[in-house]
Amino acid sequence: MTPRSTRVALMVGAPVLALVAAFLITSIVLTVAGDPAVDVWTQILSVPQSRNVANIINSATVYYLSGLAVAIGFRMNLFNIGVDGQYRLAAFVAAYVAGEAWVPSYLNTVLAIVAAVMVGAAWAGIAGLLRVTRGVSEVISTIMLNAISTSLVAFLLRQAAVDVQGSNNIGTKPIPRGSWIPGISVGSGPGTEVYGFIVIAALLGIGYSVLLNRTRFGFDLRATGHSEPAAVASGISVRRMVLVSMLLSGAVAGTVGLPILFGDAHSYGVTFQSGLGFAGIAIALLGRNHPVGIALGALLFAYLDEQANPLQILLNVSPYIVKITQGTIVLTVVIAYEVVRRYGVRLEQRQVARALEVRGSDSAAKAPA
Amino acid sequence: MTDDGDVAVRLRGIGKRFPGVIANDDVSLVVHRGTVHAIVGENGAGKSTLMKILYGVQKPDSGTIEVNGKPVRLGSPSDAIAAGIGMVFQHFMLADNLTVQENVVLGAERLHGIGRAARAEITRISSAYGLGVEPDELVEDLGVGARQRVEILKVLYRGARTVILDEPTSVLVPQEVDELFDNLRELKQEGLTVIFISHKLDEVLSVADEVTVIRRGTTVDTVPAGSVTSQQLATMMVGSELPTPATESSTVTGDDVLEVHGLGLVASSGRRVLDDIALTIHRGEVLGIAGVEGNGQAELVEAIMGMRPQAIGRVLLAGVDLSGASTRERRERGIGYIPEDRHRHGLLLDAPLWENRILGHQTQEPNVKGAFIAKGAARDDTSRIVETYDVRTPGIDVLARALSGGNQQKLIVGREMSGDPVLLIASHPTRGVDVGAQAAIWDHIKDARRRGLAVLLVSADLDELIGLSDRIDVILRGHLVASFDPDDVTPEQLGSAMTGAGQAA
Numbered sequence: 001m002t003p004r005s006t007r008v009a010l011m012v013g014a015p016v017l018a019l020v021a022a023f024l025i026t027s028i029v030l031t032v033a034g035d036p037a038v039d040v041w042t043q044i045l046s047v048p049q050s051r052n053v054a055n056i057i058n059s060a061t062v063y064y065l066s067g068l069a070v071a072i073g074f075r076m077n078l079f080n081i082g083v084d085g086q087y088r089l090a091a092f093v094a095a096y097v098a099g100e101a102w103v104p105s106y107l108n109t110v111l112a113i114v115a116a117v118m119v120g121a122a123w124a125g126i127a128g129l130l131r132v133t134r135g136v137s138e139v140i141s142t143i144m145l146n147a148i149s150t151s152l153v154a155f156l157l158r159q160a161a162v163d164v165q166g167s168n169n170i171g172t173k174p175i176p177r178g179s180w181i182p183g184i185s186v187g188s189g190p191g192t193e194v195y196g197f198i199v200i201a202a203l204l205g206i207g208y209s210v211l212l213n214r215t216r217f218g219f220d221l222r223a224t225g226h227s228e229p230a231a232v233a234s235g236i237s238v239r240r241m242v243l244v245s246m247l248l249s250g251a252v253a254g255t256v257g258l259p260i261l262f263g264d265a266h267s268y269g270v271t272f273q274s275g276l277g278f279a280g281i282a283i284a285l286l287g288r289n290h291p292v293g294i295a296l297g298a299l300l301f302a303y304l305d306e307q308a309n310p311l312q313i314l315l316n317v318s319p320y321i322v323k324i325t326q327g328t329i330v331l332t333v334v335i336a337y338e339v340v341r342r343y344g345v346r347l348e349q350r351q352v353a354r355a356l357e358v359r360g361s362d363s364a365a366k367a368p369a
Numbered sequence: 370m371t372d373d374g375d376v377a378v379r380l381r382g383i384g385k386r387f388p389g390v391i392a393n394d395d396v397s398l399v400v401h402r403g404t405v406h407a408i409v410g411e412n413g414a415g416k417s418t419l420m421k422i423l424y425g426v427q428k429p430d431s432g433t434i435e436v437n438g439k440p441v442r443l444g445s446p447s448d449a450i451a452a453g454i455g456m457v458f459q460h461f462m463l464a465d466n467l468t469v470q471e472n473v474v475l476g477a478e479r480l481h482g483i484g485r486a487a488r489a490e491i492t493r494i495s496s497a498y499g500l501g502v503e504p505d506e507l508v509e510d511l512g513v514g515a516r517q518r519v520e521i522l523k524v525l526y527r528g529a530r531t532v533i534l535d536e537p538t539s540v541l542v543p544q545e546v547d548e549l550f551d552n553l554r555e556l557k558q559e560g561l562t563v564i565f566i567s568h569k570l571d572e573v574l575s576v577a578d579e580v581t582v583i584r585r586g587t588t589v590d591t592v593p594a595g596s597v598t599s600q601q602l603a604t605m606m607v608g609s610e611l612p613t614p615a616t617e618s619s620t621v622t623g624d625d626v627l628e629v630h631g632l633g634l635v636a637s638s639g640r641r642v643l644d645d646i647a648l649t650i651h652r653g654e655v656l657g658i659a660g661v662e663g664n665g666q667a668e669l670v671e672a673i674m675g676m677r678p679q680a681i682g683r684v685l686l687a688g689v690d691l692s693g694a695s696t697r698e699r700r701e702r703g704i705g706y707i708p709e710d711r712h713r714h715g716l717l718l719d720a721p722l723w724e725n726r727i728l729g730h731q732t733q734e735p736n737v738k739g740a741f742i743a744k745g746a747a748r749d750d751t752s753r754i755v756e757t758y759d760v761r762t763p764g765i766d767v768l769a770r771a772l773s774g775g776n777q778q779k780l781i782v783g784r785e786m787s788g789d790p791v792l793l794i795a796s797h798p799t800r801g802v803d804v805g806a807q808a809a810i811w812d813h814i815k816d817a818r819r820r821g822l823a824v825l826l827v828s829a830d831l832d833e834l835i836g837l838s839d840r841i842d843v844i845l846r847g848h849l850v851a852s853f854d855p856d857d858v859t860p861e862q863l864g865s866a867m868t869g870a871g872q873a874a
Contacts, residue, residue, distance in 0.1 A: 234731065
């Protein structure tokens with residue numbers, strides 16, 4: 001095999017092995033707990049109905065954006081744990097802006113999206129600024145900013161809220177129908193539409209790939225992630241890169257809640273989905289920060305979530321069992337990647353040495369005495 | 370000497386393979402008791418691996434080890450110590466903020482405790498072998514030579530009868546080398562065995578009784594030191610004539626390329642690591658900087674590269690003031706940079722070669738088109754470098770990590786010579802590379818000098834400095850203290866200036 005094809009084979013083989021290991025571990029947990037492991041897997045691995053497919057794609061879209069936001073930081077050795085706080089604050093602001101409807105129709109949608117992106121960037125930017133000016137680890141500051149964001153959103157919601165009709169919830173003003181993002185149908189019948197925002201998510205994925213692999217900025221970012229001293233010696237301003245990549249990561253994080261906001265909820269209330277930022281960390285790890293890998297990881301997580309839902313009703317097994325599966329997948333995948341990476345490096349060194357030995361003996365034979 | 374009772378260490382058929390390299394292949398070696406036995410070979414010949422095997426750091430894939438006639442298995446350094454083998458590494462392993470005594474007993478508390486008995490033993494060893502080590506001194510107050518003697522004492526304290534020294538002279542100035550050799554002769558007289566690894570042949574001949582030459586992982590021959598010349602050893606080492614960086618006719622012009630005025634830098638500890646440095650390099654001139662490591666060379670280079678924003682003073686390149694400029698701007702203006710530590714500063718080890726071609730030249734032709742990476746052009750240019758600079762690699766998609774040190778360095782040299790730099794800053798450009806790559810790199814620097822490049826050459830290798838430089842400045846504690854003409858300077862004169870002994874005279 002050529003070095004390149006070996007690398008590809010290893011890249012695909014590792015997550016598959018990791019998945020198998022994670023399924024085995026979950027089965028052990030199920031068996032120990034006295035749950036019917038075979039029945040559980042039969043349900044989870046059954047073919048989803050088109051309604052379920054739509055749900056899977058929808059939550060995968062949201063997971064994808066979250067994973068993408070985390071991955072931007074990862075590529076530069078920055079650990080943005082704050083995606084959760086960033087998207088909630090951003091989604092709230094977007095809901096408020098869109099609900100006020102200062103401008104008509106889709107202009108309103110665009111304005112709200114821009115607002116969300118800017119709020120997400122700004123919130124992550126605080127952590128970036130602290131890191132470059134005061135040397136505060138972004139891990140610590142983003143965790144704290146998550147907590148602050150929770151309180152801040154609760155406070156602002158109280159200021160801006162209107163009563164939601166027919167419930168005790170409060171939320172922002174509903175977004176006018178003309179500013180909703182219409183769904184795309186994937187089947188017939190009710191509940192088979194996927195968020196229109198999926199198009200924007202896909203474009204962001206392409207943008208991420210182009211930015212990282214094709215641009216000077218992306219090269220600088222990856223170089224800094226590979227080796228900070230080498231980046232400094234090559235003329236990269238690491239402080240600037242830290243700040244800019246935190247802003248970018250936050251900007252993408254700002255979009256995480258928007259598919260739900262414009263496609264389903266249409267307002268930000270106390271029940272708005274939380275915790276998506278943490279799933280993003282696992283998904284970015286799972287997808288190796290690769291735009292397609294993240295998409296697969298997001299689909300896998302969404303699939304497990306959706307398929308586990310009826311476990312309680314059908315088998316009296318808690319659907320949270322898939323959280324164990326998801327957690328184990330992350331662990332096994334990380335381990336498998338590292339093992340494969342080391343093996344790959346060794347393999348390549350050996351291949352290089354062999355190639356040179358062959359060439360060396362050739363040239364020695366040809367060289368005049 | 371053939372009597373087996375006389376043999377301290379015998380290695381038979383030792384083999385060790387690493388991915389991509391055969392570090393050792395069928396190495397056989399007999400070291401007699403009470404002798405200094407030198408092991409010489411070019412960088413990468415497998416000397417250090419062999420010694421790590423003997424010290425139990427690495428397990429051989431094949432072969433046997435006998436100590437005092439008995440076969441032993443050395444699975445860890447503690448096995449080696451138990452067998453009476455000790456090792457002093459090239460990089461010292463001492464805690465600066467502890468005293469000599471604390472450093473010596475650390476990890477060997479069971480032998481003589483940590484109190485008076487230990488102290489008495491240290492004093493006894495020190496005087497028995499003439500090491501002159503004071504148990505109460507703080508290690509941070511000691512010079513390099515004294516630290517090395519502490520390391521030797523540590524090994525003896527643990528009961529070693531065979532002491533391995535890995536490139537012990539690489540960190541020493543000539544005077545300290547002489548002192549070390551006196552110590553080694555002392556050890557030998559007391560019946561201890563010394564295994565001495567080096568690639569400096571004159572030193573080897575002056576201290577060793579027997580010399581074993583290693584080439585490409587296998588033993589070439591063992592010869593008595595009295596019966597060979599350094600030229601013969603060199604020929605055995607490289608299998609051909611040893612290249613030397615011969616000086617050529619001067620190409621120095623009157624055009625100033627680099628001017629540095631009043632350059633200063635204060636470390637976070639408050640110490641002045643650079644103080645009022647002034648230097649000028651002309652077109653076609655190589656300025657060598659000599660000095661014992663840690664006297665400000667690294668900081669000088671990084672200050673000129675703009676990697677030390679706290680530095681004060683002025684840096685002018687071809688008349689343009691770059692004092693406040695960023696590293697990138699300085700590079701764009703035509704400074705090529707071969708960093709001291711190629712793994713840390715020179716390469717992205719886990720990126721392919723063509724991406725490493727771009728590193729440091731992210732804003733320059735042919736690597737970019739506007740804000741985008743010009744992948745095709747960068748790849749083509751990488752192939753050109755691989756071809757021109759003889760980088761031994763099967764392709765430009767392999768990771769930089771997979772190449773040997775010499776080939777990594779050739780890639781860096783080729784990269785930094787691209788885009789017609791006006792100034793090249795070369796920090797230890799041939800450290801840790803094999804003889805072939807060394808000669809190639811020297812040739813490239815000489816070629817570039819002929820074409821009018823100005824070069825700032827920092828090196829610990831005095832032969833390299835004398836052979837390549839048009840002028841040699843000596844740096845000592847952040848000052849440039851002396852300037853020599855390489856045509857009529859001796860290593861001893863440089864050594865005196867490097868340690869400050871010249872100032873008193």
